[in-house]
Every structure is written in structure tokens, then in C-alpha cells.
Amino acid sequence: MGIEVKHLVKSFDKKVIINDISFKVDDGKILSIVGFSGSGKSTVLKLISGLLEKDSGEIIASGGDIAMVFQYSALFDSMNVFDNISFALQERKDLRGKYTKKELEKVVAEKLELVGLSGIENKFPSELSGGMQKRVSFARAIVTEPKIILYDEPTAGLDPISSTLIEDYIVRLKNETNAASIVVTHQMSTIRRTADSVLMLYNGHAVFEGTPDELCAEKTPYTKQFVEATLEGPMKMN
Amino acid sequence: MENDRLVIMRVYYKSTYTYKIFQMFRKEFENFVSTLGDIVFYGLEFLKGLKNKPTTFKEIINQSARFGVSSLPITLSIVGMTSIIVAMQVAGEMVKQGGGNYVGMLIAILMVREEGVIMSGFAIISMIGSSLASEIATMKVTEQVDAISVLKVNPVHYLFTPRIIAGTFMMPLVVILASVFGILGGAIASNLVSGLTYKAYFDSVWFGLSIHDLNVCLMKALSFGFVITLISCACGMAAKDGAKGVGTATTKAVVWSFVAIVILDLIFAAAFFY
Numbered sequence: 001m002g003i004e005v006k007h008l009v010k011s012f013d014k015k016v017i018i019n020d021i022s023f024k025v026d027d028g029k030i031l032s033i034v035g036f037s038g039s040g041k042s043t044v045l046k047l048i049s050g051l052l053e054k055d056s057g058e059i060i061a062s063g064g065d066i067a068m069v070f071q072y073s074a075l076f077d078s079m080n081v082f083d084n085i086s087f088a089l090q091e092r093k094d095l096r097g098k099y100t101k102k103e104l105e106k107v108v109a110e111k112l113e114l115v116g117l118s119g120i121e122n123k124f125p126s127e128l129s130g131g132m133q134k135r136v137s138f139a140r141a142i143v144t145e146p147k148i149i150l151y152d153e154p155t156a157g158l159d160p161i162s163s164t165l166i167e168d169y170i171v172r173l174k175n176e177t178n179a180a181s182i183v184v185t186h187q188m189s190t191i192r193r194t195a196d197s198v199l200m201l202y203n204g205h206a207v208f209e210g211t212p213d214e215l216c217a218e219k220t221p222y223t224k225q226f227v228e229a230t231l232e233g234p235m236k237m238n
Numbered sequence: 239m240e241n242d243r244l245v246i247m248r249v250y251y252k253s254t255y256t257y258k259i260f261q262m263f264r265k266e267f268e269n270f271v272s273t274l275g276d277i278v279f280y281g282l283e284f285l286k287g288l289k290n291k292p293t294t295f296k297e298i299i300n301q302s303a304r305f306g307v308s309s310l311p312i313t314l315s316i317v318g319m320t321s322i323i324v325a326m327q328v329a330g331e332m333v334k335q336g337g338g339n340y341v342g343m344l345i346a347i348l349m350v351r352e353e354g355v356i357m358s359g360f361a362i363i364s365m366i367g368s369s370l371a372s373e374i375a376t377m378k379v380t381e382q383v384d385a386i387s388v389l390k391v392n393p394v395h396y397l398f399t400p401r402i403i404a405g406t407f408m409m410p411l412v413v414i415l416a417s418v419f420g421i422l423g424g425a426i427a428s429n430l431v432s433g434l435t436y437k438a439y440f441d442s443v444w445f446g447l448s449i450h451d452l453n454v455c456l457m458k459a460l461s462f463g464f465v466i467t468l469i470s471c472a473c474g475m476a477a478k479d480g481a482k483g484v485g486t487a488t489t490k491a492v493v494w495s496f497v498a499i500v501i502l503d504l505i506f507a508a509a510f511f512y
Contacts, residue, residue, distance in 0.1 A: 068388045074381040088389040097421050
């Protein structure tokens with residue numbers, strides 16, 4: 001079933017940030033949300049993950065957890081990789097005490113293997129590169145087998161090769177978990193490599209919805225300006 | 239015409255210093271109410287979470303070690319030096335006036351009723367309160383607190399509980415050690431300055447102190463520990479706006495903790511010694 005968002009609205013201090021947005025992502029599919037900085041992309045993720053409360057609209061998610069990968073990884077810097085990944089299993093009220101130390105080690109090793117980082121359990125986030133931190137945050141996100149994974153600008157601040165690697169892992173995790181994924185990004189490369197569908201936001205409105213090919217082919221003023229990365233067009237930077 | 243005049247008057251009024259000063263006070267008052275609201279809200283949320291045992295004994299021990307060990311050198315130094323300064327100023331004079339037998343009592347009462355607790359409180363605020371506030375504020379602005387929430391762990395319960403429990407129960411230990419250290423410092427200073435014997439000094443210490451003093455001292459220490467850690471954690475959790483927000487949260491935690499323990503001290507003095 002994945003996730004379905006209907007007529008979502010969110011305002012801050014009477015300013016409407018998300019204005020009547022609707023979309024659907026099925027299990028095993030990836031939706032890319034694109035748009036200018038400040039267009040409300042990350043707000044959509046925060047509303048879905050429950051970090052923000054919506055003003056109105058509906059968010060219908062299939063049962064199970066919603067995981068989120070943050071823009072700058074948000075790893076707990078006082079904990080090593082093992083404790084970061086196993087955090088939910090150790091601290092969540094409904095999971096606390098359910099796993100023995102051996103089982104935790106096994107789960108963490110499996111997740112690290114999935115993101116290609118076996119054997120770094122004892123390292124601290126400060127000892128890892130940006131790309132590695134990002135992959136550890138992927139492992140932390142999938143530790144509870146979520147049904148929905150949200151990625152907030154997963155390639156931000158990474159070099160092109162690390163970005164490609166991260167994009168590969170997004171697709172790999174989708175295939176492994178069959179989760180519905182939403183990727184917020186500015187990068188056309190991320191859209192091309194990962195997305196099954198694309199939603200473009202501008203000033204809190206959805207101005208395009210379709211496939212990555214349609215985004216590139218369709219010549220509406222919004223899509224043309226975004227794909228060609230030009231200042232000429234209806235979307236104005238604040 | 240009348241409307242135009244009103245508009246002109248409004249524009250003129252907004253450019254006056256009276257208006258600007260009024261706006262400044264209004265902003266400060268709003269900040270005050272908002273911080274007080276944050277502290278009360280997070281305090282209630284912390285208490286609500288206690289029934290779920292949101293922390294482990296190991297984490298409380300870790301925080302207690304941080305609280306006790308890292309604050310002890312500075313706390314003992316401050317309280318010890320305060321007592322030495324007081325002894326240097328009063329011991330010689332009191333011995334000259336024939337009141338040498340009361341020097342120990344004076345220093346002990348001063349340490350146990352007042353200086354030991356309040357000076358330890360100030361030291362703890364500077365060492366631990368500021369560190370708690372900046373730690374939690376950094377976690378907040380780097381989205382680590384959001385990450386805890388998304389992983390379905392209540393960040394207030396998870397972060398506050400071990401810190402507040404450790405702070406509340408370690409503070410009396412720190413205060414006891416600091417007060418003992420202060421009384422010893424007073425003894426040495428009195429002996430050096432006025433030649434007062436240690437026996438005379440400690441005899442008057444036991445004479446002057448009562449169980450009531452010790453009980454009030456411990457109650458004060460418990461409440462100071464709770465208030466300092468709660469305010470520091472709450473100010474950290476309310477941080478926003480990046481690195482600047484971390485600085486603001488830390489300053490706020492220190493200032494509010496200072497004011498809170500002085501007010502508490504006043505309440506204790508009025509309730510138990512007036």
C-alpha cells in the first residue's frame with residue numbers, strides 16, 4: 001500500500017508553506033520531491049514522519065515504522081556506530097530488552113553489510129567520512145524494518161562519486177526492504193538514478209507530477225526552468 | 239483627513255525612543271514568558287516519563303560520574319577559598335575580641351547553611367549546567383533530537399531523565415564534600431592568621447551545628463541539583479537557529495539557573511531560618 005498523502009496543508013505564523021498537496025507512493029517505489037530551497041520539500045517529510053503536525057489533510061501510511069535519513073546524517077556523535085544503529089532496538093519502549101547483546105550484534109552486522117560498511121561498529125561518527133556517515137544513517141534507519149523510508153537531501157554535501165554510491169544504496173535498500181521511499185533532492189542525477197516518480201513543489205504548491213522522463217521531456221515553464229537550471233522562468237528565488 | 243493624521247501620528251510614534259524602548263521591554267518579557275513556559279513544559283514532560291523507566295542505571299551512573307567528578311575540583315576550590323577568605327577576615331578580629339571559641343561555629347554555620355550550597359550551585363551551573371545546555375542544544379540544531387523522535391524514543395524522557403536524576407542526587411554529595419572542605423580550609427586559615435588551635439576551632443564547629451542545619455542543607459542541595467539540571471536541559475532543548483542558538487541556549491541556562499537558585503535560597507532562608 002505504501003503511503004498516500006491527501007490535501008496536506010501546513011502553515012507557520014500564518015504563512016502557508018504546504019498548500020493542498022496530494023501524492024501516493026506504492027511499496028517498492030521511490031518518489032522524488034524536488035524544488036527550490038524553501039519550497040516546502042523537507043516540511044513534507046517532517047509532516048509524514050510526525051516531527052511536525054499538519055494543519056489539515058490526511059497522511060495514510062501502511063502499518064509499520066516510518067524511517068528518516070537526515071540531510072547531515074544526524075548520527076549521535078557521543079555514540080559509536082554500533083550504538084547508533086542499535087539505538088531504537090535498545091531504547092524504544094516496545095523493543096527495549098527484547099534483543100540480547102548477541103542478537104543486537106548480529107542485526108547491526110547485517111545492516112552494516114547491507115550498506116557496505118562491515119566491521120566499523122566501534123568507530124565514532126567523527127572518524128567517518130561524510131559518505132560513510134550517510135550510509136551508517138541508512139543502516140540506522142532500516143534497523144526496525146520500516147515500511148516507509150524518507151530521505152532528506154541524501155546527497156547534500158557529497159562529491160559526485162559518493163553521491164552516485166549513495167544513490168545506488170537508496171535503490172538497493174528499496175529492493176531489499178520493498179519500502180515506499182520518498183527522496184527530497186535538488187539533484188537531477190539523483191532523480192534520474194533513483195526515482196520512479198517526481199513531484200515538483202514551488203511555494204508550497206505541486207507544480208509537476210510525473211516520471212523522471214516526463215520531467216525532462218515536458219516543457220512547462222516550471223519543469224523547463226528546473227531541468228535547465230536557469231534563472232529565467234516563473235520560479236523566483238527569495 | 240482624520241485618518242491621515244492618525245497614520246502620521248502612528249509613524250511618528252514608531253520612530254520615537256519611547257516606542258523603541260517599549261518594544262525592547264516587550265520582547266524581553268516575551269522571551270521571559272517563553273523560557274518559563276519551556277521550563278514548565280519540559281519539567282512536566284520529564285515527570286510524566288518517569289513512570290516508564292526511560293533510562294538505565296548505567297546511564298545514570300555515567301551522568302553521575304560526569305556530574306561529580308568533573309565538577310568536584312572547581313567546586314572544592316571555590317568553596318575552600320571562600321571559607322579561607324572569610325576566616326582570614328574574621329578569625330584574627332574575633333580572637334582579639336575574645337570570641338575565638340566561636341570562629342569554628344561561624345565558619346561551619348556559614349558553610350552548611352549558605353556558602354557550601356550556593357557556591358557549589360554556582361560552580362555546578364558554570365561547569366555542568368552550561369555543558370548540559372550546550373550538549374542538548376547542539377543535538378537539537380544538528381537534528382539528533384529529531385532523529386531520536388523519528389526512532390520513536392521520546393527525546394525529553396531519554397535525554398533529561400538520567401541527567402536530572404544524576405544532578406539531583408549528586409548535588410548533595412558535592413555539597414557535603416564542599417562544606418567539609420570549606421570547614422577544613424577555615425580551620426587552617428584561622429590557625430595561620432590568629433593562632434587559633436584546631437581543637438578550639440572544631441569544638442565550636444560541633445557546638446554550632448545542628449541536625450536541622452544539615453537537613454536544610456541537604457534539602458537545598460537536592461532542590462538546587464534538580465532545578466539546575468532541569469533548567470539547563472530545558473534551555474538546551476528549546477534551542478533553535480544553529481550555532482547562535484547553541485550560544486543563546488547556554489547563556490540562558492546559566493542566567494536562569496543562577497537566578498533560580500538565588501530565589502530558592504531566599505525561600506529556604508525565609509522558611510527555615512527566619
